[in-house]
Amino acid sequence: MPNTAHTSPKPKHRLLCLLITAGALLLLPGIFSVATQAASIPALPSDLVAKPSKTSPKPKAILLDFYSPTCSTCQTMEPIIQKLSQELGKDLTVIMLDIDRPNTTRYQFTYQIEGTPTYVFYDKNHRPIGKMTDNIRGTTLIGLAYQAAGKLPRLEKLPPSLPQLPKHRLTLLQIFPAPCVAACSAIEKSGKAMSKTVIRHYGSKLTVNSLALDTLGNQKWVNSQTFLQHASARHAFPLYLLLDTHRQIITAYQASPVNHRQIQSDIENILEASAP
DSSP, X not given: OTTEESSOOOOOOOOOOHXXXXXXTTOGGGGSTTEEOGGGSOOOOGGGSOOXXXXXXXXXXXXXXXXXXXXXXXXXXXXXXXXXXXXXXXXXXXXXXXXXXXXXXXXXXXXXXXXXXXXXXXXXXXXXXXXXXXXXXXXXXXHHHHHHXXXXXXXXXXXXXXXXXXXXXXXXXXXXXXXXXXXXXXXXXXXXXXXXXXXHHHXXXXXXXXXXXXXXXXXXXXXXXXXXXXXXXXXXXXEEEEEOXXXXXXXXXXXXSOOHHHHHHHHHHHHHHTOO
């Protein structure tokens, strides 16, 4: 597996921008019940932090990958891990930890590993970002890795049906598939209720827009966005993107299973953390 290590890796680069750091409070899988809040993740063990070298002088974000050679889900996720290693190799170190090896036992105890795969993320300053286990989606894993590395992208352009982003406000963009079947309709209805609550409390700071993939123009737009191509290829919709006024993705949510209360809580945390 390219650009990965088997017990000893190392960090390398600088701070995330203020809003991305704020977004890292719960990040894109905050919507997943399987994603653990950063505050409950232990500090990165010092022996997993490689010392700076001439070839790697700057700190990197770290992804701990607890896996088992016999785990079918681990095998399914392996191509995604490889792709992340290639795309984010300069900003992210992947540390592979085989739970069947005795030398990983203490790490399993530290992180309370109960199954595989389990992924733990730290940013470039080695602050905990998130933990994922069970019911893992590729889009969520990709988003968390980009978040940890400080590389969540800026949308190249806005969808044709979306107005210009408002000044001095964040935008929550809700992307729904088309046709929107019964289950999706229930999600959309719940999402709109959540949006109303957030707007009622933070209307001066947040605008909510919905985008249905029911037109060729909107579908072409999704396919033109590198970050969203991962979601589109895996039919990972509904998808929620929190954007700043410059189309920078602060955090992203793959809504399956949906927990709009968690999304609302995350947004409130981000808005409060980014307040002057």
